[in-house]
Amino acid sequence: MAKILYIAANPKDEENSISLKVARKFIEKYKKINPDDIIDEINVYNDEFPIVDKDTVNGWEKLWTAQPFESLSDVEKQKTQAIDEFAEEFSLYDKYIIANPMWNFNIPPKLKAFIDSVVIVDKTFKFIENGAIGLLENKKLFHVQSSGGIYKGSPHEISDSYLRTIFGFMGVTDVRSVFVEGVYMFPEKAAEIMKQAIKKAQSLALDF
Numbered sequence: 001m002a003k004i005l006y007i008a009a010n011p012k013d014e015e016n017s018i019s020l021k022v023a024r025k026f027i028e029k030y031k032k033i034n035p036d037d038i039i040d041e042i043n044v045y046n047d048e049f050p051i052v053d054k055d056t057v058n059g060w061e062k063l064w065t066a067q068p069f070e071s072l073s074d075v076e077k078q079k080t081q082a083i084d085e086f087a088e089e090f091s092l093y094d095k096y097i098i099a100n101p102m103w104n105f106n107i108p109p110k111l112k113a114f115i116d117s118v119v120i121v122d123k124t125f126k127f128i129e130n131g132a133i134g135l136l137e138n139k140k141l142f143h144v145q146s147s148g149g150i151y152k153g154s155p156h157e158i159s160d161s162y163l164r165t166i167f168g169f170m171g172v173t174d175v176r177s178v179f180v181e182g183v184y185m186f187p188e189k190a191a192e193i194m195k196q197a198i199k200k201a202q203s204l205a206l207d208f
């Protein structure tokens with residue numbers, strides 16, 4: 001039985017969101033094939049999670065400069081521990097699903113904040129003699145991204161590439177993506193774009 005975390009990164013309601021709708025179709029298909037798997041969901045716009053702030057960074061900098069944990073202020077202790085626990089919980093999932101719209105060529109900022117809270121040393125990666133290695137081995141990511149324009153394969157596509165890079169850094173190299181592009185730009189093709197995206201998402205769910 002696998003545990004999956006679905007990270008929805010969109011303040012819009014699912015019924016109004018292209019990316020969330022396609023992700024839901026993926027999840028429904030996946031659930032049919034893997035009824036015993038557990039899928040937890042977080043929407044980074046609706047759900048609270050610990051974020052990196054001044055106290056967190058101040059606490060980390062003390063620890064990075066070999067100062068003892070006891071030297072941190074109470075709030076620094078509490079916030080660095082909360083992020084450690086959050087990253088630990090994240091690391092226990094077997095598979096990840098992310099759905100987001102492209103915003104100004106990038107992922108929405110709260111998804112970046114989420115990533116900053118899970119890319120944590122000794123939880124999802126660790127330093128070795130000449131670099132770092134990811135600790136999330138044999139895990140998978142499914143990513144669905146919706147955008148107004150069409151960017152797949154172009155140098156302007158940096159958001160799916162970023163997720164591949166940062167998940168790769170954490171050790172997740174099996175990444176499958178669906179781009180839902182141009183729905184609003186080409187309204188006459190909207191139904192067909194959605195149909196093809198859902199078809200691709202459902203086919204990727206078969207062996208996810």
Ligand SMILES: Cc1cc2nc3c(=O)[nH]c(=O)nc-3n(C[C@H](O)[C@H](O)[C@H](O)COP(=O)(O)O)c2cc1C
Nearest residue numbers: 016017018019020101102103104105146147148149
């Ligand atoms: C703040 C903001 C920034 C956006 N930036 C881009 C962009 O850089 N490129 C683009 O093609 N579309 C951009 N869009 C449009 C959305 O990516 C597009 O409408 C997408 O299909 C929305 O997906 P959703 O329905 O899942 O939210 C932007 C939309 C918003 C609200």
